[in-house]
Amino acid sequence: MRIIRSRTELAEQVAQWRKAGETIGTVPTMGSLHNGHLTLVNALDGKATRRIVTIFVNPIQFNNAADFQLYPRGLEADATLLEATGKVDVLYAPDETEMYPQGFSTRIMVSGLDGMLCGADRPGHFDGVATVVTKLLLQTGADVAAFGEKDYQQLCLIRRLVRDLDLPVSITPVPTMREADGLALSSRNRRLTPQQREQAVHLPEALKTCLANMQSGKTVADCLKICRESLKNHGFNVHYLELRTGDTLQETHTPAPGARLFVAASLGDIRLIDNMPVV
DSSP: OEEEOOHHHHHHHHHHHHHTTOOEEEEEEOSOOOHHHHHHHHTTTTTOSEEEEEEOOOGGGOSOHHHHHHSOOOHHHHHHHHHHHTOOSEEEOOOHHHHSOTTOOOOOOOTTTSSSTHHHHSTTHHHHHHHHHHHHHHHHTOSEEEEEGGGHHHHHHHHHHHHHTTOSOEEEEEOOOBOTTSOBOOGGGGGOOHHHHHHHTHHHHHHHHHHHHHHTTOOHHHHHHHHHHHHHHTTOEEEEEEEEOTTTOOBOSOOOTTOEEEEEEEETTEEEEEEEEOO
16 A cells, blocks of 8 residues: 655556556545444445545634644554555545645535535535545546445535536445444544543434434424433533435425434534434
8 A cells, every 4th residue: 555645646646547447446534544434445345446545634624723623633543554454555645735735715615515404503614525525536536436424414515516517436325334332433433531422322322212203203393302302411512403305405394214314413522423314
């Protein structure tokens, strides 16, 4: 596995692969890797002959400077984890000046999907996501890219921008990976104190209960109210808890198959998100 830090070096490698008729799979990440990221790498089995994992903590998707500074980093450990898979050809880890050289002034906005849920809660976040993902897909020459369903709104947004910008890349969705107790894997979990980690398991438990209540015939409004109160009683600050359609993410009051329950809630200053489908 090669570690590449510059766009020029990456472009040379991609050109060599193209000349040899190789296909390229990309997994964009912000590092601090865990088994969820490795699932994304594995999801490219049979879909590409070469794999690139990118690691870049993207400053323009953070609307909170402290959150950006506290985001866990560990390139050496990440490289060791990827090397051990035997599947990754290149770890692309550019610095900020490589991604956003002096004078950079472009932002990509995906209207309609950027202003709801996490977009409403974190203004400008998805403009930053759309911009960096577009750059990474172009820089890596991706034929296929894998994204997790834990960040389901992000997945929908990336599918839309790929379609709207005619980017020649196929997007592979990967189901959410969870700890044994149900908590969705996230790099932010490492910042939880032991007490917060015990509290955190109530997030997926509350979603499961809420969905079960909907299936039992209770109104969506009542189910959301009960779920929100349960989370608050377990120490969460609830940013949003909503039932949305699974394709356009429009708010719905019908728990039909394909709809999804979305939540963002904080323990202290650590923001956790999750979502589950109605089945």
